[in-house]
Amino acid sequence: MIDKNLLIKTCADFGVDVNSETAERFDLFAQLLIEKNKVLNLTAITEPDEVVVKHFADSLTALSMIDIPKGASVIDIGTGGGFPGIPLLIARPDIKLTMLDSTRKKLDFVSFAVEELGLSANVLHARAEEAGQSELRESFDFAVSRAVAALNVLCEYCLPFVKLNGTFCAMKGSKGKEELADAKGSIVTLGGKVTDSKILTLSDGADRTLINIKKISHTPTKYPRPSAQISKKPLK
Numbered sequence: 001m002i003d004k005n006l007l008i009k010t011c012a013d014f015g016v017d018v019n020s021e022t023a024e025r026f027d028l029f030a031q032l033l034i035e036k037n038k039v040l041n042l043t044a045i046t047e048p049d050e051v052v053v054k055h056f057a058d059s060l061t062a063l064s065m066i067d068i069p070k071g072a073s074v075i076d077i078g079t080g081g082g083f084p085g086i087p088l089l090i091a092r093p094d095i096k097l098t099m100l101d102s103t104r105k106k107l108d109f110v111s112f113a114v115e116e117l118g119l120s121a122n123v124l125h126a127r128a129e130e131a132g133q134s135e136l137r138e139s140f141d142f143a144v145s146r147a148v149a150a151l152n153v154l155c156e157y158c159l160p161f162v163k164l165n166g167t168f169c170a171m172k173g174s175k176g177k178e179e180l181a182d183a184k185g186s187i188v189t190l191g192g193k194v195t196d197s198k199i200l201t202l203s204d205g206a207d208r209t210l211i212n213i214k215k216i217s218h219t220p221t222k223y224p225r226p227s228a229q230i231s232k233k234p235l236k
């Protein structure tokens with residue numbers, strides 16, 4: 001059982017409303033996550049209050065940065081055990097969510113959890129740099145991603161999926177501003193523009209940096225490049 005009031009209060013602190021019905025669904029998700037984690041290595045965070053703050057509330061910080069219209073399409077790149085995707089879907093079941101990851105066993109859990117929660121989402125087993133050259137290119141209103149790669153590389157994974165005028169919300173840790181300084185050229189090359197950024201401190205005391213990057217021009221077709229090129233010559 002999670003402390004639902006802790007979730008409601010932590011989210012209220014950064015301006016996101018969680019009602020008691022939504023909190024019930026988070027409770028079920030926590031049970032599924034903690035149970036499956038005994039057999040699958042999904043997360044190192046298993047203590048219920050930590051799950052609430054470091055996974056659930058942290059994922060929902062995106063809603064304090066991006067105002068997602070009803071029914072908008074959202075892709076979560078490198079979702080792992082479903083973060084931030086599943087919390088966003090629990091809070092906003094109206095969104096058309098795709099959760100992408102290159103690790104199949106984590107996605108098996110994500111599909112299972114979505115079904116158990118009575119929700120619906122697309123779950124996609126792929127590498128971001130390959131799917132970014134598929135028909136999914138420039139087809140999402142929003143992209144989100146947490147704990148996947150340094151921002152300069154992450155932009156090459158994520159911006160190709162975003163429609164013109166759509167937004168990529170990068171969810172970074174305490175070093176977000178430094179990463180942003182290193183990613184300035186990469187953002188411009190990929191057709192993006194930083195429109196907003198902020199630092200939040202959650203009740204665990206750690207800083208989170210949220211960065212909104214708007215797609216202001218089409219991403220040149222050569223991006224994303226194959227993985228070997230991205231790691232050999234990351235955009236700066």
Ligand code: SAM
Pocket residue numbers: 077078079080081082083084100101102103106126127128129145146147148157
């Ligand atoms: N976003 C989740 C979270 O915050 O808990 C998972 C973070 S985990 C540290 C990084 C995830 O990104 C892993 O599940 C990994 O498989 C995935 N990943 C890394 N590079 C990727 C790529 N190029 N394409 C797709 N998934 C990738």
